[in-house]
Amino acid sequence: MIEFIQQLLNGLGQGSIYALIALGYTMVFGVLRFINFAHGDVFMLGAFAGFYLGPKTLRLFGEGPSYSGAFAALVVAMVLCAVIGIVIEKLCYRPLRDRPKLTVLITAIGVSLFLENAGQLVFGANPQSFPELIVDRALEIPESWGAISGLTITVSQVLVFGVTLLLLFVLRYVVLKTKMGMAMRALSFNPVAASLMGINNDVVISFTFGLGSALAGAAGILTSIQQPSIDPLMGVNAGLKAFVAAVLGGIGNLPGAALGGLLIGVIEALVVGYVSPTYRDAIVFGVLILILIVKPTGLLGVSEREKV
């Protein structure tokens, strides 16, 4: 039993990362109706931003690892990734806005391959050791807590989970309570009507890309704090899994993406713990295919009728 709970906890840690990346997929899909294949690679760039700039932000707050230094690194990576996301959209996707969606999808695959291979050239193919931003250790659970005192919870797990929750609430606030959020929702509802209402679609789309990429950047830092080995291809797998999470939750649906991310994380942990890691990817994709066939709108999605 204690092992099962431990596996659940481990799954939630990894799931938070998927959730953050999945949100970016879902938001972009919401406003543009296309899959940004390069999103996983923006996540990788976030990790490398932390790799190069993390030691510098740490030094701002004294010697050695510190929470304020880690937080600064997180913010820097988010801002950088937001800029990268906006630039990618502007250069590669915007000129194709009126073209068939497949054209954009293929371009996105091209951008993704470019970032991965250029990453190998610039950062090197070898895995790099991520700087220690915080001191990671296991939290002691007092004996008096009974059965769960056998659990191991690490500082980084708590941190990742906490920051993810915080970002989710910020995102919810932005989308539901701000003017820009309202414009995003309007655009996703009907782009033509939105532009007729005086919304500048270009600005809103840029903002959406920026927001989604910032979350991916945050995920890049958070995952590297947990698993301090980074390489230019780290975004491939994480991106695919996050995409599955977005579809599972109902693509275009923000709470759905978060839920999907956590679910995929837990499913993976349970499959690895109790079945076999060989089948992990196969089972995750099996879940995807199953959900698409049974309920293509995802767990929380609402069906949308295609109009002639």
Add this chain to the structure above:
Amino acid sequence: MFERSKILLVATLLTFAGLSHFAGGISPYYFDILIGIGINIILAVGLNLVNGYTGQFSLGHAGFMAVGAYASSWLTLKYGYSMGSGTLNTTTVFVLALLGGGLGAALAGLIVGVPSLRLKGDYLAIVTLGVNEISKGVLQKAEPLGAQRGLGGMEQHTNFFWTFAFAAITIYVVLNLVGSTYGRGFLAVRDDEIAAEAMGINTTKYKVLAFVLAAFFAGIAGGLYAHFKQFIHPEGFNFLRSVDIVVMVILGGMGNTAGVVVAATLLTILPEFLRAVSRYEWLPEWLRHVAENRMILYSLLLIVLMLTRPQGLFGNFTGKRNSKLQ
């Protein structure tokens, strides 16, 4: 029309049979590239049926290639060499194994296609990508097929004749199909699925037909590949291989068979051409460096092509525009 194309096919096959006598004379390296061209033509022309003519987006073609490669290898390894001087000679066994591999892949295509072709564009891309990953995962675990060690020991049966004969047959079938009533069905599905359905066209039937046929040809290509390289490994049929084939279709122009044949040829030669370029010492250092990093060049080519000529180099694909207000 039909008669003429049949005569053309037979003439082509005869020419290849004649040419194949001279194939032994060329350098093994160029021969390797030549066979690679033939295999890629089969793959790309087959995929063009789905991605080009029918307007769907499959991103897991290498998965079906894997099914064909493994199925045909298993057949020749199990039955091919034990027969010895039996009733069938090895060439017959090889061709039967190729067809077996093709049928296996077609069956896989049917199993995948029926449920997933109800999905549109992007979703189908992801599902087929998922299927590609799953088939790779299963192969990595399949002990009788060598699992993660890979499968070897096949004899080199693939030669110039069989490769290009199957390439010619693929082109013949695809062109004739597209010119037939079925072809109108494919194009109708591509141009406007809802309108096609309203006109009483069974869109699912056409989509599944295109998908299964493409999978069959991919299976044949896989069998040819396996009996040429004599060693196959699950990683050889990964996502990148699928992207390779998709790029050939796009570069050639979706729905343009001649263009796709040219694109498949060019893109098979390109990496080897770049390999040679990176050796020319009289070229500036940076240019050689760029040539060494082929994948970067490849991805840039894809982006630039989509931005400037989305219809492909030779394409006539007229994509409809999304926005209703023009």
Add this chain to the structure above:
Amino acid sequence: MKRPLLLSTALALLATAALAQDEIKIGEFASLTGGSASFGQSSHKGTALAIEEINAAGGVLGKKLKLIAEDDQSQAGQPATIVRKLISQDKVVAVLGEVASSKSLEAAPICQQNKIPMISPASTNPKVTEVGDYVFRICFIDPFQGTVMAKFAQSKGWKKVAVLTDVKQDYSVGLAEFFVKGFTATGGEIVKDQKYSTGDKDFKAQLTSIKAAKPDAIFVPGYYGEVSLIGKQAKLLGIKVPLLGGDGWVGDSLLKVAGNSLDGSFFSCHFSADDKAEAVQNFVKKYKAKYNGETPDDMAALGYDSAVILAEAIKKAGTTDGEKLRDALAATKAHPGITGSITLDEKRNATKPAVILGIGGGGFQFVQTVAP
């Protein structure tokens, strides 16, 4: 006006022909880009350094060696094309490569058919050299390493061991198989058998169930990228028993990532950059000088040895003829390599000692040498 041009062309042609005769071409295929580029680049750097040194010392048979290295982009299908090119276009006399067994297995039949000797620096799968008598390797094979670590665990008095295998790597599966065989044959018990795949970053699920089985040690025959994270996460989960592994552990970033979490662990390998032997220290010094202070890893050392053994064989054969070169290679005995004394047996596999290193104090410590 015409004649001088013709003359100079003829002269240039002669010159290139003469130049071509002054060098012996050696082919190499390696994953210089793509997923397994980290290993391919290391072995290539080692090989390139060896060729440079041999040429600086006057070359072989009075000729310079010319290394023609091709990148297989870590893609299956590429090795066969490349090796065909090396043999038929570049007319190489021998082929060096590759680290991954699946790539070597693809190239080996072609070298065999063309009677061109091929030396794999680091493919440990037993099947590689079974392809034919032109295919050699200079590393020990999986069974040996697995058995060595099983004996070592026994000698430490450990009775219950858990195994954590990388199912995507044949190397890891092979090591685990022979470890389990060796360990259980003498009364040891495998209390938990867990698996992961290359590229995984989170191992808490597997480690959690290993922890519940309370082993005395954990055998993790994977590559350093994953092992460093496994060590780190094992410590976080409160696992205090030592980890055991093989040569895949050796890599620049193992301790950088793992920190002190692998202290007290042991692994077998081909060579240690901390080895005080003069030859090793010389190699490390030259390697660092050539590659911006980078410390050579196992792959670099093996890549270096493969090129030197080939050069020695060419010298011994006195010719670059494939058949004679093969015989000279097969007769390699007690070659004093960077990775130990190498003898090639009748199956063209290397018989050579393994080194067991312990981890502690921020570095590797030599524990013992295990002779075959």
